[in-house]
Amino acid sequence: MADILIIDDEKAIRKTLIEILSFEGYKIEEAADGEEGLKKFREKSFDLVLCDIKMPKLDGIEFLQKAGDISPDIPIIMISGHGNIETAVDAVKKGAYDYISKPPDLNRLLITIRNAMDKSSLVSETKVLKRRVSKVQEMIGDSAPIKKIKETIEKVAPTDARILITGDNGVGKELVARWVHEKSNRATGPMIEVNCAAIPTELIESELFGHEKGSFTSAIKQRIGKFESANGGTLFLDEIGDMSANAQAKVLRALQEGKITRVGADKDINVDVRVIAATNKDLLKEVETKNFRLDLYHRLSVILIHVPSLNDRRDDIPLLVDQFLGDICSDYGTVQKTIDPDAIKLLQQYNWTGNIRELRNVVERLVILSGKTITTEDVSNYVMPK
Numbered sequence: 001m002a003d004i005l006i007i008d009d010e011k012a013i014r015k016t017l018i019e020i021l022s023f024e025g026y027k028i029e030e031a032a033d034g035e036e037g038l039k040k041f042r043e044k045s046f047d048l049v050l051c052d053i054k055m056p057k058l059d060g061i062e063f064l065q066k067a068g069d070i071s072p073d074i075p076i077i078m079i080s081g082h083g084n085i086e087t088a089v090d091a092v093k094k095g096a097y098d099y100i101s102k103p104p105d106l107n108r109l110l111i112t113i114r115n116a117m118d119k120s121s122l123v124s125e126t127k128v129l130k131r132r133v134s135k136v137q138e139m140i141g142d143s144a145p146i147k148k149i150k151e152t153i154e155k156v157a158p159t160d161a162r163i164l165i166t167g168d169n170g171v172g173k174e175l176v177a178r179w180v181h182e183k184s185n186r187a188t189g190p191m192i193e194v195n196c197a198a199i200p201t202e203l204i205e206s207e208l209f210g211h212e213k214g215s216f217t218s219a220i221k222q223r224i225g226k227f228e229s230a231n232g233g234t235l236f237l238d239e240i241g242d243m244s245a246n247a248q249a250k251v252l253r254a255l256q257e258g259k260i261t262r263v264g265a266d267k268d269i270n271v272d273v274r275v276i277a278a279t280n281k282d283l284l285k286e287v288e289t290k291n292f293r294l295d296l297y298h299r300l301s302v303i304l305i306h307v308p309s310l311n312d313r314r315d316d317i318p319l320l321v322d323q324f325l326g327d328i329c330s331d332y333g334t335v336q337k338t339i340d341p342d343a344i345k346l347l348q349q350y351n352w353t354g355n356i357r358e359l360r361n362v363v364e365r366l367v368i369l370s371g372k373t374i375t376t377e378d379v380s381n382y383v384m385p386k
Contacts, residue, residue, distance in 0.1 A: 339373070
């Protein structure tokens with residue numbers, strides 16, 4: 001159910017519009033002048049605003065400009081009984097979605113409202129999709145460990161050196177891999193990801209190297225594996241420490257010879273792939289317990305990049321929170337929220353066992369449950385354990 005704010009100094013007009021739009025299923029709030037309307041606009045996220053032009057304290061054009069600075073994507077329809085073509089053109093130039101004369105024609109009003117909301121939804125969806133399909137997210141942080149990672153990426157990305165990225169769950173190992181690919185000479189090629197922990201042991205070889213039709217019971221057609229799919233680009237092997245012994249041997253051969261063989265086939269296939277691996281395990285300890293091959297470890301770890309936990313880079317939390325606030329408010333189509341400095345300090349004291357991933361989830365929770373400004377009380381209520 002859409003929320004509409006009606007701003008008009010004529011009580012009879014507000015009453016009429018409220019009756020009409022409430023009957024159509026909209027939730028309505030009203031304001032008797034531009035100043036009151038702007039206060040409500042700041043405090044709550046509306047889907048659309050109907051605003052008179054001639055009003056005391058703050059007129060409609062002034063409201064339009066100030067509201068545009070706060071939430072430019074919320075459509076504002078201007079209404080006036082004193083208008084003319086020049087007034088209408090001026091309002092639209094300054095950001096109004098449309099202009100309707102008083103007394104408003106009911107059908108035109110409802111159609112204009114529906115069209116404005118449809119456009120607003122499309123704008124919000126487009127922003128979300130653009131961010132999702134963008135090649136790589138920003139690597140946020142000015143702490144010493146993050147600066148070191150950025151410097152390492154600048155040096156090694158243009159080479160074809162294999163990289164092993166280590167760090168706890170949720171620290172951003174995949175983001176590091178994406179930045180390496182983005183800055184490499186293979187950036188125009190594919191980046192293919194494989195989560196080795198998510199694939200059953202009996203299927204990992206088929207996933208990586210592909211299979212021929214009939215090579216096993218469920219192989220009803222030929223399948224191209226991830227190594228072939230990544231040809232000319234980058235293959236990111238996430239959670240490499242969970243890979244089976246048989247798959248490790250075949251990956252080692254692929255790295256040594258630049259060749260793979262599909263399951264059920266005899267013919268070798270040449271592949272030109274840069275491999276980046278990641279793990280949250282200590283692979284040298286896995287080698288000692290014979291769960292991981294030492295020769296494969298050495299092949300993968302030409303360059304080692306360790307991504308620190310969030311607890312080891314607390315100075316980056318304000319930057320991360322600011323980025324997440326912007327992204328999440330944009331995704332939800334809500335007014336941009338802010339956070340008190342004291343609330344930031346409280347977040348910096350928290351034990352982030354889930355790292356960056358946990359921080360983003362917490363910010364999303366605060367955006368949903370808090371008011372326009374996130375306070376220390378919000379953090380205490382919604383983040384800190386009781």
